[in-house]
Amino acid sequence: MGADQSIEVRAAGGDRAAFTELMTATKADLYRFIRRYVGDEAEAHDVLQEAYASAWLAMRRYDPARPFDVWLRSIALNKCRDWSRRRAVRRVVRGVMGLDTPEATAVGDDAPAPEARMDDQRKATNLQSALSDLPDALKAPLLLAALEGRSHAEIASLLRITPKAVETRIARARKKLSEVLAQAQHKGVTWP
Known part of the structure; x- marks a missing residue:
């Protein structure tokens, strides 16, 4: 293969x-996206590996005219x-408060955390849970x-929809997140 070929073309050639x-x-960028989508660090690494494995297997079908990062x-x-x-x-099998919840997998901390830290952590947990529970059609555009x-x-x-559909889905996702987080705050619920 010629030295003047792009890295994408060379990769597509095997x-x-x-x-x-x-x-x-x-x-790094792909991991951040996946981490936000799945909400779990270890799971994100697994999904990242699956994505790269699939990309390698499909690389010969990659069209270099299309941006690699979008593909x-x-x-x-x-x-x-x-x-x-x-x-x-897994949720159906394990139940709503199953073994894959943050509370079930959390490692105990011997030092008591300050109230502010706990409140911030609770908010972050609520937000991540609410994001994870969004339907895929709303979650992907919002995260992107x-x-x-x-x-x-x-x-x-990237999603093969119209820009207007993107705008609508982002607005719906934000509205849904606001509603869910307001409900959690009103009820004093800590999300599983």
């Missing part, structure tokens, strides 16, 4: 070193959606806009 370079260049993000988004479906099945700062046009291209 060049493992080129694919490794692409992984290195995209790993990779769509694979990661599909892996996140798969994870969400598996999570829903809020977390990654992508434009509505970029999100529309």
Whole structure:
């Protein structure tokens, strides 16, 4: 292969070193997106690995005319959606307050935390839980806009919907989050 070929073209041709370079260049951003989507650090690493494995297997079908990060993000988004479906099945099997809740997997801390820290942690937990419970159609556009700062046009291209649909879904997601968080605050509920 010629030295003048792009790294994406070389990777699409089966060049493992080129694919490794692409992984290195995209790993941090992709992990942040997946981490926000799934809400769990260890699960996010697993989903990230699945996304890269799928990307490598599909690399020969990659179209270099399309931005690599958009192509990779769509694979990661599909892996996140798969994870969400598996999570829903686990919830049914284990029950609403199952073994995969933060309370069940938390490691105890010997030092008492200050009230402010606990309140911040509770808010962050409520927000992450509310984000995780959003339907995929609302969650993906919100995270792509809020977390990654992508434009509505970029999100529309990635999700294969119109920019107006992106705008509507983001508005619905924000409204749903506000409602859920207000309910939790009103009831004094700490989300599972």
